[in-house]
Amino acid sequence: MKKWATLMVPKDPMEAEVIKGKLKSEGIPVFLKREAISRIYAISIDGIGKIEILVPEDLLKKAREILEIKEK
Numbered sequence: 001m002k003k004w005a006t007l008m009v010p011k012d013p014m015e016a017e018v019i020k021g022k023l024k025s026e027g028i029p030v031f032l033k034r035e036a037i038s039r040i041y042a043i044s045i046d047g048i049g050k051i052e053i054l055v056p057e058d059l060l061k062k063a064r065e066i067l068e069i070k071e072k
Contacts, residue, residue, distance in 0.1 A: 002029075
């Protein structure tokens, strides 16, 4: 069973979809974890309705490199 790790929490659903597409085109599996309210109303305000971009833990570093995200 794969362990998933949070890559990032984008500001809006469109940004999440663009990032998902970019990573999938590079061969990295992606799962968008959405809060229930974002699935119903497609909103994300002040943390309400947030979407987390999850990738397999073993591919987290590669995903960050592709998106040029610096590790925290």
